[in-house]
Amino acid sequence: MKIIKTPETLSRYLKKLKSRGNSIGFIPTMGALHEGHLSLIRAARQENKITVVSIFVNPAQFSPKEDLKKYPRPLNKDLTFCRKEKVDYVFLPRAKDMYPEGFSTYTCVEGLSERLCGRARPGHFRGVATIVLKFFNIIRPDTAYFGQKDAQQAIIIRRMVKDLNVPVKIKVMPTVRGEGGLALSSRNIYMSALEMQDSLVLFKALNLAKVLINGGLRNASRIISRMKELINRKQHAKIDFVAIVDARDLKPLKTISGDYLIALAVRIGKTRLIDNFQGRLLI
Amino acid sequence: MKIIKTPETLSRYLKKLKSRGNSIGFIPTMGALHEGHLSLIRAARQENKITVVSIFVNPAQFSPKEDLKKYPRPLNKDLTFCRKEKVDYVFLPRAKDMYPEGFSTYTCVEGLSERLCGRARPGHFRGVATIVLKFFNIIRPDTAYFGQKDAQQAIIIRRMVKDLNVPVKIKVMPTVRGEGGLALSSRNIYMSALEMQDSLVLFKALNLAKVLINGGLRNASRIISRMKELINRKQHAKIDFVAIVDARDLKPLKTISGDYLIALAVRIGKTRLIDNFQGRLLI
Numbered sequence: 135m136k137i138i139k140t141p142e143t144l145s146r147y148l149k150k151l152k153s154r155g156n157s158i159g160f161i162p163t164m165g166a167l168h169e170g171h172l173s174l175i176r177a178a179r180q181e182n183k184i185t186v187v188s189i190f191v192n193p194a195q196f197s198p199k200e201d202l203k204k205y206p207r208p209l210n211k212d213l214t215f216c217r218k219e220k221v222d223y224v225f226l227p228r229a230k231d232m233y234p235e236g237f238s239t240y241t242c243v244e245g246l247s248e249r250l251c252g253r254a255r256p257g258h259f260r261g262v263a264t265i266v267l268k269f270f271n272i273i274r275p276d277t278a279y280f281g282q283k284d285a286q287q288a289i290i291i292r293r294m295v296k297d298l299n300v301p302v303k304i305k306v307m308p309t310v311r312g313e314g315g316l317a318l319s320s321r322n323i324y325m326s327a328l329e330m331q332d333s334l335v336l337f338k339a340l341n342l343a344k345v346l347i348n349g350g351l352r353n354a355s356r357i358i359s360r361m362k363e364l365i366n367r368k369q370h371a372k373i374d375f376v377a378i379v380d381a382r383d384l385k386p387l388k389t390i391s392g393d394y395l396i397a398l399a400v401r402i403g404k405t406r407l408i409d410n411f412q413g414r415l416l417i
Numbered sequence: 418m419k420i421i422k423t424p425e426t427l428s429r430y431l432k433k434l435k436s437r438g439n440s441i442g443f444i445p446t447m448g449a450l451h452e453g454h455l456s457l458i459r460a461a462r463q464e465n466k467i468t469v470v471s472i473f474v475n476p477a478q479f480s481p482k483e484d485l486k487k488y489p490r491p492l493n494k495d496l497t498f499c500r501k502e503k504v505d506y507v508f509l510p511r512a513k514d515m516y517p518e519g520f521s522t523y524t525c526v527e528g529l530s531e532r533l534c535g536r537a538r539p540g541h542f543r544g545v546a547t548i549v550l551k552f553f554n555i556i557r558p559d560t561a562y563f564g565q566k567d568a569q570q571a572i573i574i575r576r577m578v579k580d581l582n583v584p585v586k587i588k589v590m591p592t593v594r595g596e597g598g599l600a601l602s603s604r605n606i607y608m609s610a611l612e613m614q615d616s617l618v619l620f621k622a623l624n625l626a627k628v629l630i631n632g633g634l635r636n637a638s639r640i641i642s643r644m645k646e647l648i649n650r651k652q653h654a655k656i657d658f659v660a661i662v663d664a665r666d667l668k669p670l671k672t673i674s675g676d677y678l679i680a681l682a683v684r685i686g687k688t689r690l691i692d693n694f695q696g697r698l699l700i
Contacts, residue, residue, distance in 0.1 A: 141582055153436075236666070238527045239546070239580035245521050263522075264581075271582040297522035298547075299424055299554040383519070 160275035166320030195261030374399035443558035449603030457562035478544030657682035
């Protein structure tokens with residue numbers, strides 16, 4: 135496994151490998167790797183000759199009020215994890231190489247970026263789209279892998295790739311869950327044992343929605359009410375949003391049909407957790 | 418010469434050619450080709466195996482008040498021109514293929530895009546950066562060629578390429594001038610014979626600035642005053658701006674030094690013309 139720190143070096147290595155016909159699978163991460171990342175790495179390994187993982191806590195996607203400094207950075211553990219999974223290249227850039235002095239170009243997916251998580255996190259998806267596009271240009275992967283847990287992120291990246299004719303295939307892998315259904319996230323470690331208990335309510339609320347939909351309910355606001363009711367019973371839970379939207383444009387649905395996304399963000403104590411369920415209803 | 422209308426087809430052709438080691442030179446144009454474009458095409462031909470010219474009047478860089486509909490589109494003449502110059506591929510996309518329904522991703526070079534021409538043309542450089550990035554992703558050229566006449570555009574594209582790690586080399590070729598020094602532009606045909614006479618004042622004003630600088634004057638506002646004085650003598654001329662800026666960040670200079678750009682935009686009748694001189698003063 136090669137650990138590479140500068141964009142130029144990585145581009146040079148990968149260009150050579152690509153010119154010899156090797157396919158490249160890429161997983162962008164912020165480190166603090168868990169089983170969710172593992173499923174992406176394994177998919178990349180299976181489908182490509184070369185697997186590249188980036189570990190970069192991207193300042194451009196954190197607002198000044200957010201947890202950039204506090205975000206976990208267990209680098210040695212992450213590298214051991216990658217080595218064990220036979221990752222070929224780990225890209226570990228420094229912030230000053232990714233955003234050198236004078237940096238001023240950003241990519242925005244308008245509309246999609248302002249909805250759901252974008253409301254509480256203005257600028258977040260601009261930062262995500264920009265760094266992902268930079269990585270794509272440096273690495274030129276054949277396929278890049280994202281997790282369904284960050285559904286809005288995946289939808290935005292797909293839109294960006296289509297709109298800007300970026301020659302990369304996007305694969306979205308299912309959310310990996312721990313005991314009780316909690317979606318794995320690097321931020322879960324912020325929670326106390328009691329908060330951890332309450333955090334299971336996100337998955338329970340999604341399951342409640344599924345039961346209601348399977349039972350024939352189509353009225354989005356009634357489903358959302360029932361979900362909120364359930365979540366509000368938990369002492370440590372404070373709802374940011376619960377939404378049922380069209381999975382293509384993330385606009386709220388009144389009546390569920392077609393490709394829909396049920397997404398929620400809930401603060402458990404000080405930790406903001408997200409989860410979602412994406413489904414299709416053919417009428 | 419192949420004329421290609423869809424991004425997918427062009428990508429497929431060029432990918433094959435690139436995999437065989439052919440270098441690609443690319444010239445993005447809005448058509449109405451003139452000797453300025455010719456100098457770009459010849460440079461591309463000289464330095465690359467394959468030359469690609471795009472002809473696309475990009476709606477995203479025109480504001481609703483601007484001349485999108487009126488912009489000249491002498492397609493047959495342009496194709497004859499390209500054929501004569503032995504261009505290999507002409508890319509002639511339709512607007513609905515470049516901006517399909519739901520399109521919502523834009524690339525902005527902040528700061529640089531709001532200065533000089535960006536003031537009178539908000540959104541213009543966002544449209545330019547976005548279409549150029551799309552073309553780069555479709556064509557994946559080794560080198561792309563731009564004209565010094567559009568100095569701000571060239572500076573913005575260079576910044577974008579650097580910031581987003583786009584693996585394309587940018588070459589900027591000198592402004593080609595007609596009789597009397599008028600910078601060639603597709604918009605020159607809008608002018609009457611009398612206006613054409615007055616339009617020479619842009620080049621004269623730049624030459625005046627050069628003479629003053631060579632004579633030792635460094636005070637930007639005094640040079641600008643003298644240039645404006647000269648331009649205002651012309652009946653059909655209405656100054657949009659005359660500016661002396663740092664060529665890296667396009668911020669106004671008080672005292673000329675280092676890499677500087679003298680840029681001006683003047684309306685001659687209803688036609689907005691631009692011109693510039695880029696220099697370096699080593700103190």
